[in-house]
Amino acid sequence: MRKHHWALSLALAGCLAVFIGFVAGGIPRLEEETDHVPGQVLLKFRSWVPVWRRVATLSNVRSRAVSRITRLNVFVVQIPDEAKVEDMVTAFNRNPDIEYAEPNHIFRAAVTPNDIYFKYQYALFNKGQDIDWVPGGPQGKPSADIKAPSAWEETTGKEDVIIGILDTGVDLTHEDLKNKILPGYDFVNDDPDPTDDHYHGTMVAGVVGAETNNGKGIAGIAWKGKILPVKVLNDYGEGRASDIAAGILWAVEHGAKILNLSFAAPSENITLGTALKDAFEKQDVFIAAAAGNDNTAVYYPAAYEKYVCAVAATDYNDERAVYSNFGYEIDCAAPGEKILTTIPSYLTTPLAPFPYGYGWGTSMASAHVAGLAALIKSIKPSLKPGQIMNIIRYSADDVNASVYKGKDEFLGYGRINMEKALVPLKITN
């Protein structure tokens, strides 16, 4: 008899809790959100709840199960038209018979930015699409890319990570760059206006950190990182070692933790080398540099192998670009062939009114690596530049392993892989 009293009390308490849960929740208004399926809730009853009580719970709020994921024992529940999903979820979650309720969220493929030309950026995400906006152009090989979208799920960077672009300057008014640019300096003309009077620096800056998910242009790798334009190359794309060394020191003094050096020369320069060594060893600055585009030995500054990450170029099929310089100094490779990026606005014409164009070479490849380094720095700020370099090296895909297994002088450790570098590696037994 006593046992019956206990059972009865528990049943009454359960019913009371159900009642209180739904009275407190109410049934409200119309749906407006788009991140979940309107009018639907995913709901899981606790295993001990009998069928009759499940049916009663739903019918009490004029809802019904429209399907069931059998293995998970989760119901897709249709709620009344006038009800709001959030309120129904709250009410269901107050019910002790229900393990959980949640909106039937809509998922989209990884993190896909809404920049209109993202679909041509095979380097970031290659599904074998056309990579030229002119019909008849080449198509990439699926997965011959640096896996940017899945890496962006882990991080899109931080604003306090400053990327120094030592180049021909940057178009400071470009629609896809202007909100990302910090005040820079022009060491060629010795003034505070690092406007790009060539095109190269603007192209590099776009790859590294074009404003992303802004509905226009292209996606940059480091969505939130800031660009510090340091003009050290003139309007012919040439620069003096003295200006470059001064530019490196200036960028470091102004907070740059990542430097991109997309220029090259065959001769070593002690002054430049000393500036880079100081930045790397004493200021904890990561430095990416282009290997050079003459299909010969790696040029400087990339050849400073101890403190510069030397980057070779691959194409849309994950093959080495034929012009990419080679040597033991090569650390890794990144796409450099036919890279869609920003170009200076002044280069637009009535026939080509959009400030975007294609770039080639290890300059583009180096910019991809600088962007990745900025993302690594943003989530692991305590890492030293040598550690960042090793993360980039060891996470690379050995895409030429069938010919040169392991590290080789053409692609180093391989083509960079942002996903492996950034997303937690799953360890299973």
Place this chain on the structure above:
Amino acid sequence: MSGKRIPTVLCFMVLGVALFRPAPIQAQESGQSIHIKSSLGFEYFSRTIVWDEGLYSSKLKAAIGILRAELELQKGFTIGAFAGYTLSNFNGLVFRQLPFSIDYEAGNIGGLLWGADVDTILFVVGDYEIGTTAQFAMSLRSTAEFEILSLNQKGDLVAKRKWNRVLGGPVIRYTGYEDFTPFLSIAYNRLWGTFTLSETIVDLEGTEEKTITGKGIVGITVGTVYEPSAVFKLKAEVTALPYTKIGGGLDVDYGASVKVVVFF
């Protein structure tokens, strides 16, 4: 008071509560003989744990097998000590401060466990006994090694884990049945520990330690003791431990245990 001292103080408080007995009952029972019993026990629990200062949560699932010795000092006053082995599964911990971030999904890590417990009867009212129960369990630090094979260089991981649990509170037992003694307990239940992962990939090295804490601090246990003879008994119980989810809402963790007790 430092964070590490709090669990120690709580242990003593819980044991203190359990050891408290009114003097009259002790006097009535003095002179009784001391009984030694041994038991074999199995327990399983799934406990929500939080880490990174409560920002993230995952589950600790543990299967435990113990050998336990029990000393009944007087009727209604029992102390026990146990030792055993536990398989502890910390899947879901994510280590983002290592050079390469790691999502730990490698399953159980086995290790030794020991602990002590106290059971008392404070009052008897009709067919009901009201008392206290308390337990302290410590899963000793144990190590497991794993390989990282998804990079172009082979890497090694060394995982070290340990956890402790203290529980204690009032218990009410119904003694009106001949062989069965159902009971209900509402107990303070605290779990804490650490999980350390060390990573080595060529010259990249890093170590990250997670301090884990069990969500929920009060568990409700119902169970029964089945005692068909004077030399054997079976104790089974289930525990529900409600907790507040990160971001709001209530949920419940569960655990269950079975003990086979043989008298000597």
